[in-house]
Amino acid sequence: MPQYMDVHHGMKGLTADQLMEAHRADLAIESEESVHFEKAWADPESGTVFCLSEAPSAEAVQRVHERTGHRADEVHPVPLTV
Template sequence: MPLFMDVHHKVDGLTAEAVAGAHEKDLEVQGKYGVDYRQYWFDQASGKVFCLVEAPDAEAAVRVHREAHGLEADELVPVEEGR
């Protein structure tokens, strides 16, 4: 299944707790769309968030964020897993 890195360029009021909460909501919804939000990273100072997601297609990944918490990514980049 394809992998994507989604990038949120500026999430206002970003905190570790808020990102963890949004990720938990993604996990609750993802099964409905055949998606696996694997991991996330963030930089509190810049407000950037990065999510690694395995999904049947880009739209399925977007639907999970939209339904879970409404914070859609600014970019969704196809990636390949390294060794």
């Protein structure tokens, strides 16, 4: 399954609890889109969040994020890893 890295901007001041809550909301419905969110990293100072997922398409990743109320600003397929 392809991997994706999506990026959210404008999340300044995000707390650990808010990140956890958003991630849990994604996990709760991700299987309906055959997506799995593996990990997320947040920089609350600049308001940037990075989410790593396995998914059938970028659109599927975005659909999960949209349904849980936090649309991604960028969804990148990341076919190369090291």
